[in-house]
Amino acid sequence: MLALATEVARVNFDQARFGDDTRNEPLLSEKDATAVDPGENSVLPDDLTRDSLELPRISEPELARHYTRLSQMNWSVELGPYPLGSCTMKYNPSFTDAVAADPNAAVHPDRDPETVQGTLELLYGLQEYLATIGGMDAVTLQPPAGAAGEFTGIAVAKAYHQHHGTDKSEVIIPASAHGTNFATAAMAGYDVVELPSGDDGRVDVEALEAAVSEDTAALMLTNPNTVGLFERDIAHIADVVHDAGGLLYYDGANLNALLGRARPGDMGFDIMHYNVHKTFATPHGGGGPGAGPVGVVEELAEFLPRPQVRKVGADTPAAAADGGAFADAGDADDVDDTTEDADGPEYELFDPARSIGKVHGFSGNWLVLIRAYAYIRRLGDEGLLDASAKATLNANYLASLLDLDVPYGPFHHEFAATAGERDAADVAKGMLDYGVHPPTTKWPEFVDEAMLTEPTEVENKRSLEDLAHAFNEAFADSDEELHDAPHKTTARRVDQTSAARDPRLSWHALEDGE
Amino acid sequence: MSGRTAGSSGSPFAPHTAAETAAMLEALDVDSEADLFDIPDEVAFDGEFGIPQRDERTVRADLRETFARNDDLTEFLGRGHYAHYVPAVVDDLASRSEFLTSYTQYQPEIAQGFLQALFEYQSMLVELTGLPVANCSMYDAATGLAEAALLAERVRSTSGTTVLVPEALRDGKRATLDNYVDGSDLTVETYPYADNTVDLDALADRVGDDTVFVYAETPTVTGAIEPALAAVGDLAHDADALFCVGSDPVALSLLQEPASVGADVVVGEADVLGLPTSYGMGLGLFACKEDYLRQVPGRLVGKSEDAADRRAFTLTLQTREQHIRKERATSNICTNQAWVALRAAMHAASLGPEGLVALAEDCVRNAASLAADLDAVEGVEAPLDDRHHFREFTVGVADAPGVAADLREAGFAVHVLDDGTLQVCVTDLNADAADDLVAAFAEVVR
Secondary structure, eight states, X not given: XXXXXXXXXXXXXXXXXXXXXXXXXXXXXXHOOEEEOTTTTXXXXXXXXXXXXXXXXXXXXXXXXXXXXXXXXXXXXXXXXXXXTTXXXXXXXXXXXXXXXXXXXXXXXTSOGGGBHHHHHHHHHHHHHHHXXXXXSXXXXXXXXXXXXXXXXXXXXXXXXXXXXXXXXXXXXXTTSOHHHHHHHHHTTOEEEEEOBOTTSSBOHHHHHHXXXXXXXXXXXXXXXXXXXXXXXXXXXXXXXXXXXXXXXXXXXXXGGTTTTBOHHHHTOSEEEOXXXXXHOOOOTTTOOOOOOEEEOGGGGGGSOSOEEEETTOOSOOOOTTSOTTTTTTOHHHHHHHHHHOSSOSEEEEOOTTXXXXXXXXXXXXXXXXXXXXXXXXXXXXXXXXXXXXXHHHHHHHHHTOSSBOOSOSBSXXXXXXXXXXXXXXXXXXXXXXXXXXXXXXXXXXXXXXXXXXXXXXXXXXXXXXXXXHHHHHHHSOHHXXXXXXSSBSSOSBOHHHHHHSOOOSGGGOOTTO | OOOSOTTOOSOTTOOOOHHHHHHHHHHHTOSSGGGGOOOOGGGBOOSOOOOOOOOHHHHHHHHHHHHTTBOOOEEOOOTTOOOOOOOHHHHHHHTOHHHHTOOOOSSGGGBHHHHHHHHHHHHHHHHHHOOSEEOXXXXXHHHHHHHHHHHHHHHXXXXXXXXXXXXXXXXXXXXXXXXXXXXXXXXXEEEOEETTEEOHHHHHHHOOTTEEEEEEESSOTTOBOOSOHXXXXXXXXXXXXXXXXXXXXXXXXXXXXXGGGTOSEEEXXXXXXXXXXXXXXXOEEEXXXXXXXXXXXXXXXXXXXXXXXXXXXXXXXXXXXXHHHGGGSSOOOOSOOHHHHHHHHHHHHHHHHHHHHHHHHHHHHHHHHHHHHHHTSTTOBOOSSSSOBSSEEEEEOSOHHHHHHHHHHTTEEOEEEETTEEEEEOOTTTGGGHHHHHHHHHHHOO
């Protein structure tokens, strides 16, 4: 039997609220609204300027209190677990923030490459790290988020097919895939062919064989899949797609489970994106910025976005697929030697021969890329291998403590529990009252009332036990109790329907007193 | 097995002691974590990456050394990526872990703080653009422009397919736009500038029945303030095309309100507030008319009520988005630039309306002053047009690449546009070095 790690009780989440239950932190616009006439004293002629601008004017102490109070009305991974399956948050190591704040890193993207060798060195190093970790031959760091990475990867696939004179019209995507996969394929102009899940929760290979054709541009797949299962038939799946002339795209959402144990490139994937926040612990900032680097095999490297970074004198892009590429480069003294002795710059930008062009105005989310690089460098081989070990251990241990069924296994870093007869979204609201962030609910759809859970490696045994208690207590609560949950949070159950039926999207749209 | 000691080589951020790991493995009835993995041998990786583990101090020292390889130049660079002085209070508040280490607000009951901050950000953009709907961000100005073009294709009932953009559009925007429209029926065509702003006669010739979208910028990529926005809007609307204005929140504090010149959509780089120079990382501003609400890409925060009938905020109209609508979503965007939006709102709030307008006025005055000083240097002509300028302008010299190289030796970075044209950008951050730049020009232009 499971021993209680802590007393299980419902707890308040209301740091920023006074006890009378009636006082919200006011909007900035409720603190002040000052109207000015910008054109009044302008050096510009009247017809180029606006007549009025009304915005809050508040003092710095008020500003500090406003945002401090708002921050206290917000969950974060430094407050507790964030086990959102397929979304999740790892602890974001503080030192990566310190590294990213280096004033010498604050350079403009139009600087002459010769004058930003440090920036290019980091970008090159990250390209190489990611290529090795994914088993890919070349990597672009330009996509500013995972979905942008998907778009980049599918655009590369399209360019590849067009270059080879084959007109493909379809992208195959498992029904359980992330919504971004479908939207990405559609944005790139492809028809989506949805592949139902097999009875065991994996790709139904027969259905795949029936779905592929000469029209197949690509299959988009994540592995382990959305319920944490390894697609054991991946080598065969790759053959089926390749034999039809298609490419295999890897959605990097679940790479954390495989670090150091399997690489998409070795499984037959041709294109992949990396999820840097779930894998390399970059902060998510309440919804972004992210980064969605894309790796490809050698035949696709010439289609990557421009520019790429390479060492001066190298004629091919990154080709570090065999590992061991950094055993020597790790020594800072070596790096010093190469730069100070060199006559010219060590790194340069280049445009891949048949580049698809650009997917971001400049070079992507630099401050996120720095953090990912610093994290990989901190962990090294052993840390990365341990991350996948502990992420998988944690998911399995947590699942073993739950009163809910977990219908599919063996799973790795995440699992889909089922709330069965209960409403998964209600159970999740109930969990809020026990001081944890709940899992992703009602997705994937092939699991009844799914509660998709991914604790990551950063939770310890006790934290997992607390999380399990929250799960089990909420699961056991009465329907009435859950229907009204949460009871202990800053805001009670928020009415989504009213928000959508009558959209009020700015303070301009609010009635007095609203 | 040892406990978590200094010499331990696992992940420093996996908190398990050896005893805990052992207990968990025992509970699961396996000998090691490796037994939990279900990876067939044929695809298992048994090699090494060859990346040594390093302690935190070493990583920081390594990266300091790496960044120190960037030359210390005073940048007079803009062309779409700008920075103004960001008050320390913005860094301090935005770095609070409740903001920085939170995820998307899928459980609004414990995310009211960030939701309110994003609602306030949207509200500020509504005020600055005069348009009633602003989303809580795109990645950057380039992807914002591209999404706006795709929006035009979705909202129009007529059959036009031509997107018109300036010839002088920055390459990063044009190339991103080209990629985004590649999967649609849209084609991108250009119209010329005259004197660095819209050539209205030429644009009138190019706008036609097939035009679905007309894009104009103010300030333009070379810093000229567009004097004919309303006329451009009229041309677009006469053709039943959507009119999109590109700008930024500092410029919008002073320049004509886009809604007043007929803008249907406004895009741009909102990271001019809140974000220091960061190698092109951005914050895509996106605002539009209410008619297009159900077609807006990206996240929207709306006001609602909670079960106790108090004001509460939530992500809303999510049926537009990919996680609900899949291939019929308005965009594939999921993660955006929320934290940068938070910073921009904080910076705007710290400036207030007078502060914003004053900052914008400085962008005009500093550019005019530097242009006049450069123009006084023999062999230098600045600006190369008769427009008013915002932050930046073009500069004529005999040998632009040579002058830029010499300036670099003197410690300055400027843009080279072609053999005879440079571009310089001056803001509050480099204005105190403007005299030195002028002196350096005088030195190197012979």
